[in-house]
Amino acid sequence: MDIFLQQIVNGLTIGSLYALVALGYTMVYGVMRLINFAHGDLVALSAFVGLTVYTQIFGEGITSLVAVIAVFMFTAAIIAVVGVLLERLAYRPLRTAPRLSAVVSALGAGLVIQNAVMLIWGPNMKIFPSEIFPSTIWEIGGIVVTFTQVMILGISAMLMVTLFFFINRTKMGTAIRAVAIDQDAAKLMGINVNRIIMVIFIIGSALGAVAGLFIGAYYRGITFDMGWMYGLNAFVAAIMGGIGNIPGAMLGGLLLGLFNAMITGYISSQWAETFTFILLIVILVFRPTGILGETVAEKV
Amino acid sequence: MMTKTSMIALVLLIFMGFFPMFVDSAWLAVGTTFLVFSVVAFSQDIILGRAGVFHMGHALFFGLGAYTTAILNVQFGWPILATWAPSVLIPMVCAFLLAGPIIHLKGDYLLVATIGFNIIFIQILENDVFGLTGGPNGIFGIDIVRLFGIQFASQTYMYYMAFILLGITLFIMRNLDKSKFGRAMFYINKDEIAAQSMGISIRYYKLYAFILGAGIAGAAGSMFSVQYSAVSPEAFNVTQSIMFFTIVLVGGSASLPGVLIGTFIMFVLPEVFREFATARYLVFGLAMILTMILRPRGIWPVKFGNIPSFLKKDVK
Numbered sequence: 001m002d003i004f005l006q007q008i009v010n011g012l013t014i015g016s017l018y019a020l021v022a023l024g025y026t027m028v029y030g031v032m033r034l035i036n037f038a039h040g041d042l043v044a045l046s047a048f049v050g051l052t053v054y055t056q057i058f059g060e061g062i063t064s065l066v067a068v069i070a071v072f073m074f075t076a077a078i079i080a081v082v083g084v085l086l087e088r089l090a091y092r093p094l095r096t097a098p099r100l101s102a103v104v105s106a107l108g109a110g111l112v113i114q115n116a117v118m119l120i121w122g123p124n125m126k127i128f129p130s131e132i133f134p135s136t137i138w139e140i141g142g143i144v145v146t147f148t149q150v151m152i153l154g155i156s157a158m159l160m161v162t163l164f165f166f167i168n169r170t171k172m173g174t175a176i177r178a179v180a181i182d183q184d185a186a187k188l189m190g191i192n193v194n195r196i197i198m199v200i201f202i203i204g205s206a207l208g209a210v211a212g213l214f215i216g217a218y219y220r221g222i223t224f225d226m227g228w229m230y231g232l233n234a235f236v237a238a239i240m241g242g243i244g245n246i247p248g249a250m251l252g253g254l255l256l257g258l259f260n261a262m263i264t265g266y267i268s269s270q271w272a273e274t275f276t277f278i279l280l281i282v283i284l285v286f287r288p289t290g291i292l293g294e295t296v297a298e299k300v
Numbered sequence: 301m302m303t304k305t306s307m308i309a310l311v312l313l314i315f316m317g318f319f320p321m322f323v324d325s326a327w328l329a330v331g332t333t334f335l336v337f338s339v340v341a342f343s344q345d346i347i348l349g350r351a352g353v354f355h356m357g358h359a360l361f362f363g364l365g366a367y368t369t370a371i372l373n374v375q376f377g378w379p380i381l382a383t384w385a386p387s388v389l390i391p392m393v394c395a396f397l398l399a400g401p402i403i404h405l406k407g408d409y410l411l412v413a414t415i416g417f418n419i420i421f422i423q424i425l426e427n428d429v430f431g432l433t434g435g436p437n438g439i440f441g442i443d444i445v446r447l448f449g450i451q452f453a454s455q456t457y458m459y460y461m462a463f464i465l466l467g468i469t470l471f472i473m474r475n476l477d478k479s480k481f482g483r484a485m486f487y488i489n490k491d492e493i494a495a496q497s498m499g500i501s502i503r504y505y506k507l508y509a510f511i512l513g514a515g516i517a518g519a520a521g522s523m524f525s526v527q528y529s530a531v532s533p534e535a536f537n538v539t540q541s542i543m544f545f546t547i548v549l550v551g552g553s554a555s556l557p558g559v560l561i562g563t564f565i566m567f568v569l570p571e572v573f574r575e576f577a578t579a580r581y582l583v584f585g586l587a588m589i590l591t592m593i594l595r596p597r598g599i600w601p602v603k604f605g606n607i608p609s610f611l612k613k614d615v616k
Contacts, residue, residue: 035408090589097596099407100354104549107542108588115582232415239412274423277416284409285401 015257024204040231046212083205242293349553351509363536365521395514438532552598
């Protein structure tokens with residue numbers, strides 16, 4: 001029972017990270033019908049940028065809350081700029097091209113970011129500073145909960161609730177939903193589609209950046225090629241929840257995190273991805289639109 | 301009468317035929333691998349370019365062929381020639397079993413599902429499930445091809461065997477274009493719904509393409525394992541699959557010269573620029589983006605199916 005509860009805590013932590021990354025995928029897919037294969041590499045880039053910002057600008061050993069928040073904000077801003085540049089340079093010229101051309105461009109962009117990280121920070125694993133969050137540990141009935149985990153769960157939940165209200169309650173959110181349903185009709189209603197797509201990339205990349213920093217703080221070791229696996233898991237989570245559906249990405253992320261933690265806890269971590277993809281294929285066969293996705297009639 | 305394209309093809313054929321005489325063994329190995337990868341790229345093109353199935357896990361079938369030959373030869377002592385048939389048939393059977401339940405899915409879902417198959421395949425190899433695959437190190441010491449007491453050991457023999465395999469593949473591809481199957485796939489790729497209403501069974505032809513592509517990739521895999529006399533999981537991971545996927549789209553899908561150019565750019569050029577080891581993939585990614593922006597249909601796109609210009613002249 002202890003293992004079970006412990007794995008639930010761990011699973012929710014990983015799940016929140018997947019959910020944050022999955023939101024970036026699902027929002028881009030919802031508006032552009034494009035798998036942004038470079039998104040996972042943005043997450044990895046964020047961890048490295050955050051590391052440099054933390055150690056170079058603020059100096060090592062600073063643990064004040066203000067400094068940590070500043071690191072997060074600054075890194076998220078940088079990654080958001082990179083995300084917007086990515087859209088401008090690699091995706092916008094291909095908006096009317098065949099769908100697979102944009103996929104190749106996304107793969108190429110991922111390769112560029114990944115190798116840029118390798119050239120700048122080197123091919124070896126870097127260690128994230130441990131003091132970014134206090135090393136406080138709570139033990140509740142045999143379950144260990146770290147301060148970092150609480151931070152991840154809390155901040156992710158806060159960001160997701162904010163995003164949910166932003167999408168559903170504000171004018172900009174309504175415009176985003178309109179563009180996702182029909183770009184041409186949205187244009188006729190006076191919505192600037194290019195601006196909406198830019199906003200999508202800013203939000204998606206910033207959320208991915210926060211996830212990247214948390215990955216650094218939680219797992220400590222970061223490598224230049226780690227983005228691919230986080231990205232893939234997050235994309236699977238987005239599909240599970242129903243691609244293009246924002247609450248679906250959150251739910252999918254949490255469920256996939258829990259599922260992963262159970263497999264790791266009870267079977268073996270060596271088989272984690274195998275079970276993830278078996279689950280994905282089962283979901284695709286029986287419910288191709290995902291858990292929360294709606295069936296949309298295909299336009300001819 | 302010879303067209304410009306067939307002239308280029310003839311010159312290229314002669315060049316490739318005499319290639320082993322000009323180069324040292326390292327470049328000969330690159331040449332052989334180029335031929336093998338071209339075969340895999342053509343088989344990916346059958347699935348992706350012709351049938352329009354978004355398939356990003358092709359290294360799985362390439363690897364299945366390679367591992368079939370390696371396991372039958374090293375663990376069970378079969379001669380290499382005897383492993384050729386199973387290394388084609390096993391990928392075909394697996395393609396049928398894996399693709400059967402998911403072939404009806406929409407493009408991007410298929411992309412992720414096929415990546416998933418590839419990742420599962422790699423984990424099975426690395427975790428050494430049946431005690432046959434040698435785990436993360438793979439299998440070493442694969443035999444050479446022996447026939448009637450002759451040993452086809454040298455790299456030059458390997459090169460010509462791969463050359464013959466590419467010839468067979470090109471022959472299949474040419475016949476595909478002219479057959480009922482090829483035309484059906486072309487229409488499916490152009491417009492699935494229209495094709496379906498003409499009575500073309502989408503499921504049948506897509507599965508057909510998938511199985512045919514898997515078989516050809518398996519044959520290339522068998523050749524690959526004999527060339528290097530070893531197999532290991534990382535030669536067949538998702539990165540490889542992405543390479544085959546990109547080769548087809550960068551070169552030009554459903555275009556024979558396009559796929560060859562794609563293979564040359566994606567495989568041979570990185571070998572040429574090996575000395576710039578660290579930066580080359582950065583440049584590579586940039587080149588992928590630029591190619592797609594400047595030529596969204598690939599470097600040498602296919603012409604088949606376009607309206608001839610003499611019909612379009614009068615329309616103003």
